[in-house]
Structure formats: structure tokens, C-alpha cells
Amino acid sequence: MKAAQLTKYNKKTPQILISNASLPPFGSDDLLIEIKAAGVNPLDNLIAHGDLKLVTPYKLPQILGNEFVGLVQQAGKNVTKFKVGDRVYGRNPVNNIGAFAEELVVNQSAVAHVPEYLTDQEAASVPLTALTAIQALELLQAQPGQTLFISGGTGSFGAMAIPIAVAKGLKVITSGSPQKQQYVEQLGVSKFIDYTKEDYTKVLSGIDLVIDTLGGTELIEQMAILRPHGKLVSLRGIPNKEFAKRMKMSKFKQGLFSIASRSIEKEAAKKKIDYQFLFVTANGQQLADASQVLVKNQIHPAVGKIFSLNEVSQAMEKVQQGHNKGKIIIDMSKK
Secondary structure (H helix, E strand, C coil): CEEEEEEECCCCCCEEEEEECCCCCCCCCEEEEEEEEEEECHHHHHHHCCCCCCCCCCCCCEECCCEEEEEEEEECCCCCCCCCCCEEEEECCHHHCCCCECEEEEEHHHEEECCCCCCHHHHCCCHHHHHHHHHHHHHCCCCCCCEEEECCCCCHHHHHHHHHHHHCCCEEEEEECHHHHHHHHHHCCCEEEECCCCCHHHHCCCEEEEEECCCCHHHHHHHCCEEEEEEEEECCCCCCHHHHHHCCCCHHHHHHHHHHCHHHHHHHHHCCCEEEECCCCCCHHHHHHHHHHHHHHCCCCCEEEEECHHHHHHHHHHHHHCCCCCEEEEECCCC
16 A cells, blocks of 8 residues: 655655555454545644654654544454444544554454544545544533633634534633634634633633643743643643543653653642643544534534645645644545
8 A cells, every 4th residue: 555654754854655555463453444545733743753752752764644534445353333334533642543554453442433514625524623622621520610721723723613612511711813703603602702802811810721732931921820729731732641641651750750840740730730731642432422412513514735645755745834724634535
């Protein structure tokens, strides 16, 4: 099969080769999937640049790609929920990435059926953001009636996280672009902060929960709006020891992340805040739960520029540049 393989890590110009590759062994709990489309994410660049070698060390060459939609071509003897011909999507397991390829072998536990109303390109935009939203709320131990602030919630993550949070009974506040105010309010936002006119740190206080999508100095700013013993999950901050424990890393790596996150942990302790870092993992059941929210709200993810498999490097560069109006997609039918 043809695949986009990372052959050399590099901060600026990682070497990615489009070539023939072999599939891994097929097990009794596995599905063989013909990939129709794959989402391109900042995560793909982090992997190719070598920024995540401490978290997920891959042996090169490594097929890239972390989320996909496709058709089941073969089902293992223990597979009960899926059959040949089913359209499925998922986030690749951390130890089995490889969505930028014509085919994929993946454990059945990582995938879910695709809502019928979604196109393949739309469906390829869903798994990472939907699972991130669900797992962030789980890590926050979110309870109905609590107030949740999502920074920069007018992007693709907010489009998934807001309706999921509302479905769980949370009061959602977000900041972002004024052009998207009406859209996020339709998704269920109870308060919108136009970042061009207002500073959320000046108008918010006593918040129960925060999902940080910005990182950097904004992470500390968001701690200030939380009530004492409030909780913050960051998607862009620094991994900490608790993260390393959840990922079942060695004591050595736990120690390294403890040192790396010391300044943030110190600030969180001073403000009596619970700080966590999230690295989203594969979970087919959670994705199936998110699919129900998508269907109920008839959410159509924003799709950006479409690239072919031969153009993976260009697609990743486009993601790196930012300011995209929708998810960058690799469409396997595009020549």
C-alpha cells in the first residue's frame, strides 16, 4: 500500500517519503480499513519535528497520521460490532498511528460508526477534537451545573467541546472571534466574550473548570479566573508528573516531567488550582458517545483545504502556518 512515512525527524523540514509500506500483522480483534480521508493536525507536526519523542518514541520509518475515516475491508474473528462495508472513524492508538496511508490495521476498540449525515471529509475532522473534549471533561470530573470556560472556543475544538459539555449539563462560557458568536451561541454557549473588545480575565471570576487551548502565558491567566480548588486541563501546556503516570511512563520520565512542569505546578498550588495536561488517546466507545451529540445537533465540522496523499508535507506545512478556516484533510481519492 502507498503511505506517507517519516524517515527523519527535523524541527524545520522533516523528511517524509511517499512510498509502499507493509501492513502490521492482523489479529482476531482487528479491522482492516480502507482509508477514505484523514485529518491533519498540529500533533502530526509535533511528531515529525521530534517534539514528542519523550512521550511517544517512534522507530523510523513511521507512517504518519492520527485520525481517519474509512471502510471496513476485513474483520477479525472476535469482532462483533463491525462488519465488512461499515464506514468507521477513529483516533489512532498512540502505538499504532498511520492514517496517512491507503489502508490501516487497527483494534476494534479504537473506532466507531460514522454518523450517516457526515461526508468523509467532515468525518475525518471529528475524532481527535471530539475525544479531546470528552477526555478533558472526564479529567476535570465535570458535574452538571458547573461553569466551564473554554479559551478560544470558536475554532474546531469548540465546535465539538461546547455541545458535548452542554449535553453533560455544564454552563459553558467561551472567548473568541466575533464572527463566530452566533454559531457558538447556537451550540449552547451561555456567555460569549469577544476577544477584540473584552479581556476575559477582567470579566470572569469564580469559574469551576477551564479547558485551556492556548497555552503559554494564557495558561497562568486562566488560573486567575478559577475559584479556589477549581480545575484546569491544558491542551497546550507542559506535561506534568500526573500525565506521565496516566500514560504509564517510567519513573525516570515521571521525574523529568515533574521537573519540566515545576513552575506551572508551583503557580497552581499557590492559587489552589488542580492542573492537568491532556494527551488524547484512542477510545471507540467515547467516540460513539460523541457521535450521538453530533447527530442530535447536526453539527457539520468546518473543512479547510484538501490535499492528496502525495501532498502530505504541504498539508502539514499548511497546518503549521495556522489561520485555517477548517480542518486540513488528506483525501485518498484526490490525485
